[in-house]
Amino acid sequence: QQQVKQSPQSLIVQKGGISIINCAYENTAFDYFPWYQQFPGKGPALLIAIRPDVSEKKEGRFTISFNKSAKQFSLHIMDSQPGDSATYFCAAKGGRGTYKYIFGTGTRLKVLA
Amino acid sequence: DTAVSQTPKYLVTQMGNDKSIKCEQNLGHDTMYWYKQDSKKFLKIMFSYNNKELIINETVPNRFSPKSPDKAHLNLHINSLELGDSAVYFCASSQTKPNYSGNTIYFGEGSWLTVV
Numbered sequence: 001q002q003q004v005k006q007s008p009q010s011l012i013v014q015k016g017g018i019s020i021i022n023c024a025y026e027n028t029a030f031d032y033f034p035w036y037q038q039f040p041g042k043g044p045a046l047l048i049a050i051r052p053d054v055s056e057k058k059e060g061r062f063t064i065s066f067n068k069s070a071k072q073f074s075l076h077i078m079d080s081q082p083g084d085s086a087t088y089f090c091a092a093k094g095g096r097g098t099y100k101y102i103f104g105t106g107t108r109l110k111v112l113a
Numbered sequence: 114d115t116a117v118s119q120t121p122k123y124l125v126t127q128m129g130n131d132k133s134i135k136c137e138q139n140l141g142h143d144t145m146y147w148y149k150q151d152s153k154k155f156l157k158i159m160f161s162y163n164n165k166e167l168i169i170n171e172t173v174p175n176r177f178s179p180k181s182p183d184k185a186h187l188n189l190h191i192n193s194l195e196l197g198d199s200a201v202y203f204c205a206s207s208q209t210k211p212n213y214s215g216n217t218i219y220f221g222e223g224s225w226l227t228v229v
Contacts, residue, residue, distance in 0.1 A: 032216075034217065034218075036220075037191070038154075041222075042221075042222055043117075043203050043205075043220030043221050043222045043224070044156070044203070044220050046217050046218070046219075049217070070124065080188050087154055089156060094139055097144075098166055099144055099161050099163060099169060099207070099209070099216075100158060100161070101158065101218060103156040103157075104152045105153075105154070105155055106122075106156070107157070108154075
């Protein structure tokens with residue numbers, strides 16, 4: 001119930017292509033879904049986030065699609081660039097009044113030049 | 114200015130030793146966390162403090178003890194280090210907002226602990 005399942009584990013995309021990373025959850029109390037980007041040797045940094053009352057959020061080349069009924073959400077990176085090569089984590093917050101974020105297992109993205 | 118800073122960045126120590134990692138945030142946040150990232154990159158929460166009060170204490174060996182002297186600081190002390198403690202430890206902070214579900218977590222750059 002407290003898990004967030006993330007796939008794929010790794011992803012290789014050509015420059016200019018679309019990178020898609022998927023996450024699924026079980027706990028309907030989760031109320032905030034951020035994506036974090038982590039470069040080697042650095043801490044994770046917030047990339048984009050969505051609340052479950054919204055089906056899509058776009059910021060530049062990054063889009064979150066959220067399907068509340070299916071309990072799934074995904075990150076789309078349009079026009080992927082070599083500089084996007086990093087590990088991406090989805091996460092879910094355990095509901096209003098809680099401080100606990102559950103992280104997915106991470107996706108290592110490599111964008112080929 | 115670094116928002117969440119932790120020291121040391123690298124730590125190599127022998128089994129059985131005791132070590133501490135310090136963390137400070139200058140964001141004015143009221144909640145701080147310790148996360149552990151293992152070699153497979155799994156990020157797992159260990160502890161969280163809100164206004165110096167322990168609010169999350171996951172299943173972590175008693176050898177790990179967090180201490181929050183004030184809202185801006187959260188230290189992690191580890192006793193009797195074991196090989197399996199080798200990991201990257203991330204400090205993080207966030208600001209709770211009443212009636213708002215999303216509170217961005219800001220991570221430090223990590224402390225690489227290697228136990229030999």
